[in-house]
Amino acid sequence: MKTMKYISLSQTDDLMPTLGLGTWQAPADVIESTVYKALDLGYKHIDTAFNYNNEEAIGKAIKQWISDGKGTRKDLFITTKLPHVGNRASDVKKFLDLQLSRLQMEYVDLYLIHVPFGFHCNPDTLTPVVKDNGEYDLDMETDHISTWKVMEQCMKEGRIRNLGLSNFNEAQITKIFKHATIKPQVLQVELHAHFQQVELRRFCAENNIVVTAYAPLGSPGAKDHFVNKYNYNPDTFPDLLSHPDVKEIAEKHGKTPAQVLLNFLVNQKIVVIPKSTSETRLKENSDIYDFELTPAELNRLKKLDKGEDGRVFNFLFWKGVQNHPEYPFKIPGSVEKASE
Numbered sequence: 217m218k219t220m221k222y223i224s225l226s227q228t229d230d231l232m233p234t235l236g237l238g239t240w241q242a243p244a245d246v247i248e249s250t251v252y253k254a255l256d257l258g259y260k261h262i263d264t265a266f267n268y269n270n271e272e273a274i275g276k277a278i279k280q281w282i283s284d285g286k287g288t289r290k291d292l293f294i295t296t297k298l299p300h301v302g303n304r305a306s307d308v309k310k311f312l313d314l315q316l317s318r319l320q321m322e323y324v325d326l327y328l329i330h331v332p333f334g335f336h337c338n339p340d341t342l343t344p345v346v347k348d349n350g351e352y353d354l355d356m357e358t359d360h361i362s363t364w365k366v367m368e369q370c371m372k373e374g375r376i377r378n379l380g381l382s383n384f385n386e387a388q389i390t391k392i393f394k395h396a397t398i399k400p401q402v403l404q405v406e407l408h409a410h411f412q413q414v415e416l417r418r419f420c421a422e423n424n425i426v427v428t429a430y431a432p433l434g435s436p437g438a439k440d441h442f443v444n445k446y447n448y449n450p451d452t453f454p455d456l457l458s459h460p461d462v463k464e465i466a467e468k469h470g471k472t473p474a475q476v477l478l479n480f481l482v483n484q485k486i487v488v489i490p491k492s493t494s495e496t497r498l499k500e501n502s503d504i505y506d507f508e509l510t511p512a513e514l515n516r517l518k519k520l521d522k523g524e525d526g527r528v529f530n531f532l533f534w535k536g537v538q539n540h541p542e543y544p545f546k547i548p549g550s551v552e553k554a555s556e
């Protein structure tokens with residue numbers, strides 16, 4: 217099977233590049249030149265979010281690249297996300313307007329609800345309200361359907377070209393599907409060789425939802441980020457880039473472990489958004505279309521799946537988030553309640 221550079225989205229037939237540049241943990245002063253370099257290298261798709269605090273720098277880089285005559289806005293596919301503090305119908309337009317003005321754009325190609333839960337927002341800082349005991353102030357009224365309806369309106373007005381979700385589970389997506397006029401077109405979730413999301417991907421395929429893999433390399437940078445700030449256990453972090461199977465397959469193809477991990481996903485019609493701010497690695501991560509893994513190699517990589525144990529991003533670093541009615545994941549170590 218030939219790996220595809222674009223994948224068509226349901227309902228609009230827009231083409232989404234199967235490779236995008238991730239920008240989480242990329243500080244504003246670095247990301248501006250990174251995005252400009254990435255566009256020069258042929259990246260067409262940039263993934264950002266309100267919460268990454270870098271939309272303004274990304275907008276600057278894109279504006280400069282276009283005004284330097286290197287391409288047009290239409291050539292690009294820009295994704296951003298409605299934040300947890302704006303996850304309510306009455307806030308969608310306010311955040312989208314602010315994000316578009318930061319990005320200096322008339323529209324985004326894809327707008328996602330970043331997470332299914334919501335926090336109360338400090339109106340001065342636009343960050344979550346945190347209580348004296350360190351717990352996040354949960355907005356217990358989060359209502360996906362009314363939020364989605366406003367996103368649909370924004371799409372009709374031309375400020376969003378495509379709509380999607382991030383970190384939602386199957387039941388939550390199904391509920392939106394039932395009530396939506398425009399069905400979710402994309403789901404962005406954590407997905408890498410140690411956490412392959414087989415069931416969720418099957419559901420998405422059945423419902424014409426394109427899956428985007430975040431942390432496609434296993435997010436090696438998250439290790440420092442989480443351990444320093446949130447006391448995560450470093451032993452639970454995947455080290456996919458130095459996994460012996462991945463390294464051996466890479467050597468056989470004259471490729472790097474990162475290229476194998478990305479090709480493995482793209483080969484299965486999954487969009488990948490690896491983050492890098494290094495020019496060498498930007499090049500490396502985009503050079504993934506000129507080789508094909510054998511069926512035996514694909515099977516070997518499929519066996520690296522650890523299921524739920526492979527998940528890195530459970531968001532428990534936001535203290536108390538698991539008490540939100542829309543927290544989407546099974547809590548590690550929890551026991552399902554027996555039904556009566």
Ligand SMILES: NC(=O)c1ccc[n+]([C@@H]2O[C@H](COP(=O)([O-])OP(=O)(O)OC[C@H]3O[C@@H](n4cnc5c(N)ncnc54)[C@H](OP(=O)(O)O)[C@@H]3O)[C@@H](O)[C@H]2O)c1
Nearest residue numbers: 238239240382430431432433434435437474490491492493
């Ligand atoms: N929707 C969500 O909730 C959510 C959550 C997490 C992430 N995301 C999105 O998904 C993107 C990707 O996820 P991620 O950034 O967590 O993880 P990732 O892309 O799997 O890994 C990025 C890390 O790997 C390093 N790296 C990149 N290319 C490499 C290579 N070829 N060889 C060795 N190391 C390499 C990067 O460092 P250098 O920069 O130094 O190269 C960075 O530390 C994010 O940036 C963000 O846009 C979304």
